[in-house]
Amino acid sequence: MEVLGDNAFSSSCNTLGFLQKNNSLEERGRLAGQKNLLSCDNSDRDSCYRRTETDFSNLFARDLLPAKNGEEPTIQFLLEVVEILTNYIKKTFDRSTKVLDFHHPHQLLEGMEGFNLELSDQPESLEQILVDCRDTLKYGIRTGHPRFFNQLSSGLDIIGLAGEWLTSTANTNxxxxxxxxxxxxxxxxxxxxxxxxxxxxxxxxxxxxxxxxxxxxxxxxxxxxxxxxxxxxxxxxxxxxxxxxxxxxxxxxxxxxxxxxxxxxxxxxxxxxxxxxxxxxxxxxxxxxxxxxxxxxxxxxxxxxxxxxxxxxxxxxxxxxxxxxxxxxxxxxxxxxxxxxxxxxxxxxxxxxxxxxxxxxxxxxxxxxxxxxxxxxxxxxxxxxxxxxxxxxxxxxxxxxxxxxxxxxxxxxxxxxxxxxxFKFWLMWKAKGTIGFEQHIDKCLDLSQYLYNKIKNREGFQMVFDGVPQHTNVCFWYIPPSLRGMPDTNEWREKLHRVAPKIKAMMMESGTTMVGYQPQGNKVNFFRMVVSNAAATQSDIDFLIDEIERMGQDL
Amino acid sequence: MEVLGDNAFSSSCNTLGFLQKNNSLEERGRLAGQKNLLSCDNSDRDSCYRRTETDFSNLFARDLLPAKNGEEPTIQFLLEVVEILTNYIKKTFDRSTKVLDFHHPHQLLEGMEGFNLELSDQPESLEQILVDCRDTLKYGIRTGHPRFFNQLSSGLDIIGLAGEWLTSTANTNxxxxxxxxxxxxxxxxxxxxxxxxxxxxxxxxxxxxxxxxxxxxxxxxxxxxxxxxxxxxxxxxxxxxxxxxxxxxxxxxxxxxxxxxxxxxxxxxxxxxxxxxxxxxxxxxxxxxxxxxxxxxxxxxxxxxxxxxxxxxxxxxxxxxxxxxxxxxxxxxxxxxxxxxxxxxxxxxxxxxxxxxxxxxxxxxxxxxxxxxxxxxxxxxxxxxxxxxxxxxxxxxxxxxxxxxxxxxxxxxxxxxxxxxxFKFWLMWKAKGTIGFEQHIDKCLDLSQYLYNKIKNREGFQMVFDGVPQHTNVCFWYIPPSLRGMPDTNEWREKLHRVAPKIKAMMMESGTTMVGYQPQGNKVNFFRMVVSNAAATQSDIDFLIDEIERMGQDL
Incomplete structure (x- = not known):
């Protein structure tokens, strides 16, 4: 009966709607324009939850469950982590967010504004742990970003993510x-x-x-x-x-x-x-x-x-x-x-x-x-x-x-x-049905064909092989203006070989998008675009082409 | 500055305290005794969060991010999942909760009160997905329960769990x-x-x-x-x-x-x-x-x-x-x-x-x-x-x-x-320090020695080997009254061989505790107790001994 119980709670709890801070319903209308005062995180919400003001600077791992009286700090700590994660998720899908904030290994190892990777004998406060969580995400890669095309695996499926959170909570084998x-x-x-x-x-x-x-x-x-x-x-x-x-x-x-x-x-x-x-x-x-x-x-x-x-x-x-x-x-x-x-x-x-x-x-x-x-x-x-x-x-x-x-x-x-x-896979299949996967796959292949059609005859682009790609892989060279219309000599190829790495490095430095490149056999470095990211649209494909042209034009 | 920003928000958001439903602060005092009306989940909390009344029966995976206007349903869905998970976590550490609710494979396959494991072509609503999440936990094993001793891996570390949630949100390779x-x-x-x-x-x-x-x-x-x-x-x-x-x-x-x-x-x-x-x-x-x-x-x-x-x-x-x-x-x-x-x-x-x-x-x-x-x-x-x-x-x-x-x-x-x-491991090390791991390990070994001392000379218990265990493994036979004081014949051994599986089956049916057993070489089935669970205490060890005696007394 747990299920019914939970549902019953959640509707009875929520029927009266959200009331932020100490404003009555009447006041709510009056203050509607003052979002900063009214609402958490500046957004309109309609319910109460249970996150409380907690001073994590005096709390440590040892204060969490199974510690005596550990329930409250445990829930508060987890809710704070979830706040960090949901903020991250929101930003990941927002195209105004960068895909990454690139740093070299030595920079991260030296420590970024208090983000210290070294481990020590003594425990750190939960406040520091929360900061570490934020920093870990900050200096990582947003693989779910609509403009992350770097790997065969990309995107961030919300159902799958929920499945993973449950899986790790169940923590079994x-x-x-x-x-x-x-x-x-x-x-x-x-x-x-x-x-x-x-x-x-x-x-x-x-x-x-x-x-x-x-x-x-x-x-x-x-x-x-x-x-x-x-x-x-x-x-x-x-x-x-x-x-x-x-x-x-x-x-x-x-x-x-x-x-x-x-x-x-x-x-x-x-x-x-x-x-x-x-x-x-x-x-x-x-x-x-x-x-x-x-x-x-x-x-x-x-x-x-x-x-x-x-x-x-x-x-x-x-x-x-x-x-x-x-x-x-x-x-x-x-x-x-x-x-x-x-x-x-x-x-x-x-x-x-x-x-x-x-x-x-x-x-x-x-x-x-x-x-x-x-x-x-x-x-x-x-x-x-x-x-x-x-x-x-x-x-x-x-x-x-x-x-x-x-x-x-x-x-x-x-x-x-x-x-x-x-579990995550089973849950996604339940939630999308076979037809949901089909739609996702058809859409990704359509997007690749869109890219192929856009660049196959475009100046400065050269396909690695002819014909419509069989999968979402679209392989191409970008040839900067300085290398166009020149004979295919060894020297020319060596120059072309260096183009994709340079553009990729610029992409990563600017953090706007990511796409893979590699040589293959006797073919010098070329871009391999792949689409498996459910968040990608035609505008993201357009963006990628523009970025390559923008970054490569003076090479 | 993201960190400061979040912190700033969380204190300004919370300074005024929790206000549930549409009650003003004045009303709050008046209604203090009426917890069912006042608070979510009957607990005292001091803040607002952002979970809203959401009708998940008309929402589907396709309505979540990256869908247009998908942010709100995404956050609400994830918060609902987190509500399920935090409830599960609270109960896991509560000794009045069962370790498991045992069912045979054919029972689960036939479908338990609407918990249908089969996959289909059509999508299910998010409401059903949330029910599936609850059921998955309901029919699973609480490996973090203080009385789960079945595996070398047990317990549910909250910092590690937070680390896993972050890891799956980062979703990289x-x-x-x-x-x-x-x-x-x-x-x-x-x-x-x-x-x-x-x-x-x-x-x-x-x-x-x-x-x-x-x-x-x-x-x-x-x-x-x-x-x-x-x-x-x-x-x-x-x-x-x-x-x-x-x-x-x-x-x-x-x-x-x-x-x-x-x-x-x-x-x-x-x-x-x-x-x-x-x-x-x-x-x-x-x-x-x-x-x-x-x-x-x-x-x-x-x-x-x-x-x-x-x-x-x-x-x-x-x-x-x-x-x-x-x-x-x-x-x-x-x-x-x-x-x-x-x-x-x-x-x-x-x-x-x-x-x-x-x-x-x-x-x-x-x-x-x-x-x-x-x-x-x-x-x-x-x-x-x-x-x-x-x-x-x-x-x-x-x-x-x-x-x-x-x-x-x-x-x-x-x-x-x-x-x-x-990441989970790194985060735990940060949060506990080396000394935190040391304390955990010393405590587990102390608990095992406690068990060893309690049963080494206890009637009905026989150690598989003599001397204090080197690790937390304590190996022993429980000998029911009907088999005590009898010669060590093949027939006797065959009977003893069946004791541990019977007790284990009863434990699982009643769901009170779980401990492993196995034969080894020419030794018939014996219990292998191990302690790696941070939630276990001496009272849980006592409970295990009592359960074995209670279940085994009539065998």
């Missing part, structure tokens, strides 16, 4: 149903829903949320190895022949990292050639498989990328799947970045064939705007995830509990403790 | 200074401080926060391999001889998991015998090293546990270090559970020799009460962590940035994106 009953079930249902969207019959299979796409990809390689060479678990890699993995030359480095970590060796991660749009050339895969077999190596695993990091390219999954079937290889689809498109009826065709994969990485914390971090590894065959990782530690996973212990997930993971990454 | 300048520096300074406490000269070395102790331990094995056989990174395990790892038979399973994952094979993880207290017998280590060498294997790595999971045993690090030096092996100390004792002048001697380790795992989220998760892997030699993991992905870590890119940590990690686990 995913490894058994015993201590995370609700979260464990949410994870199970959500993973099933994701498998349905991939297209596996009945949503069957298995999966787990892991700490990021790199670890999810690592899981896929481990599962492939366990599927074909289960004896490696006990005997080590020496029990297997020389195994090789295949992935695009433009794929995420995590496949190579997995190769190094898991004992394959990076030399045995064979890179596949790509076409002009950055997509794997299937014929190259087949040629390299044949070549490896001729050398006596054993092809094990192919990674197809659905949404590459820089180009946003989607490898042709169906053609790759044909080859994997022909040679009996594990097919993994790294859809960390592109997986969100499965939510869009308009764009999901870009992942056609994903239902033929043995495993899929899909990071809701990227394209779907879920707060960091939230990454899933999904696998079609049941039992393989547990088979590969289980150690059956009786002291952690007791088989003689009173509930159905098949819900205990800990032994499937390479982690022991595992952070609750599911 | 640890992998570059560019997008996490403050957090990256906090991590660097905190790791240095931890290395100083370990005793490495000048706090030199390296390290990283990882998603849990199992991954931290995995890092240690990877670093050992890279140190002695760097060619494995490129060539795979086939470039190395047969490598073996040594760890206690009672150590955490993560060393074995790392052996399986990294391609060593679990057969090459050699388990060391322990004494009656669960500590590694150094002579057994040396014998097994010699034996492995005679078989032609190459000993690589020894894990010494500082605070084992079940017994809380500390392996003799100095004696193990002598052997590692003699045979030139990598010494890792898994102090995930015991590391916190380094903060205590009274107890840190239990880790004597830790300064001789090559690497150390230390989880502040266990003994130090930091919210989940927060685990550090620390390494004495600089450069080895990066050497082992770096892939130099130019598209992620651009060398031509305007700041000192040695602060970019991403390429050291096996992860790409990495959650910000540092």
């Amino acid at each position: 995913m490894f058994t149903y015993e201590i995370a009953p609700v979260f464990v079930l949410m994870e199970q249902l959500t993973l099933k829903k994701m498998r349905e969207m991939i297209g596996w019959p009945g949503g069957e299979g298995d999966g787990i949320f892991s700490p990021g796409g790199a670890i999810s990809n690592m899981y896929s390689v481990m599962m492939a190895r366990y599927k074909y060479f289960p004896e490696v678990k006990a005997k080590g890699m020496s029990a297997a022949p020389r195994l090789v993995l295949f992935t695009s030359e433009l794929s995420h480095y995590s496949i190579k990292k997995a190769g190094a970590a898991l004992g394959f060796g990076t030399d045995n991660v064979i890179l596949l050639s790509t076409d002009e749009r950055g997509r794997v050339i299937p014929a190259d895969l087949e040629a390299k498989i044949i070549d490896a077999k001729q050398k006596g190596y054993v092809p094990l695993f192919v990674n197809a990328t659905a949404g590459s990091t820089v180009y946003g390219a989607f490898d042709p999954i169906n053609e790759i799947a044909d080859i994997c079937e022909k040679y009996n290889l594990w097919l993994h689809v790294d859809a960390a970045w592109g997986g969100g498109l499965l939510m869009s009826r308009k764009h999901r065709h870009k992942l056609n064939g994903v239902e033929r994969a043995n495993s899929v990485t899909w990071n809701p914390h990227k394209m779907m705007g879920v707060p960091l971090q939230c990454s899933a590894i999904l696998v079609r065959e049941k039992g393989i995830l547990a088979g590969c990782n289980s150690m059956c530690a009786g002291y952690l996973f007791q088989p003689d509990k009173q509930y159905d212990v098949t819900y205990d997930t800990g032994d499937k993971a390479i982690q022991c403790g595992r952070h609750v990454d599911i | 640890m992998f570059t200074y560019e997008i996490a300048p403050v957090f990256v520096l906090m991590e660097q300074l905190t790791l240095k401080k931890m290395r100083e406490m370990i005793g490495w000269p000048g706090g030199e070395g390296d390290g990283i926060f990882s998603p849990g102790g199992a991954i931290s331990n995995m890092y240690s094995v990877m670093m050992a391999r890279y140190k002695y056989f760097p060619e494995v990174k490129a060539k795979g395990m086939s470039a190395a001889p047969r490598l073996v790892l040594f760890t206690s038979e009672l150590s955490h399973y993560s060393i074995k998991k790392a052996g399986a994952a990294l391609g060593f094979g679990t057969d090459n993880v050699i388990l060391l015998s322990t004494d009656e207290r669960g500590r590694v017998i150094p002579a057994d280590l040396e014998a097994k090293i010699i034996d492995a060498k005679q078989k032609g294997y190459v000993p690589l790595f020894v894990n010494a546990t500082a605070g084992s999971t079940v017994y809380g045993a500390f392996d003799p690090i100095n004696e193990i270090a002598d052997i590692c030096e003699k045979y030139n092996l990598w010494l890792h100390v898994d102090a995930a559970w015991g590391g916190g004792l380094l903060m205590s002048r009274k107890h840190r001697h239990k880790l004597n020799g830790v300064e001789r380790a090559n690497s150390v795992t230390w989880n502040p989220h266990k003994m130090m009460g930091v919210p989940l998760q927060c685990s550090a892997i620390l390494v004495r030699e600089k450069g080895i962590l990066a050497g082992c993991n770096s892939m130099c992905a130019g598209y992620l870590f651009q060398p031509d940035k305007q700041y000192d890119v040695t602060y970019d940590t991403g390429d050291k990690a096996i992860q790409c994106g990495r959650h910000v686990d540092i």
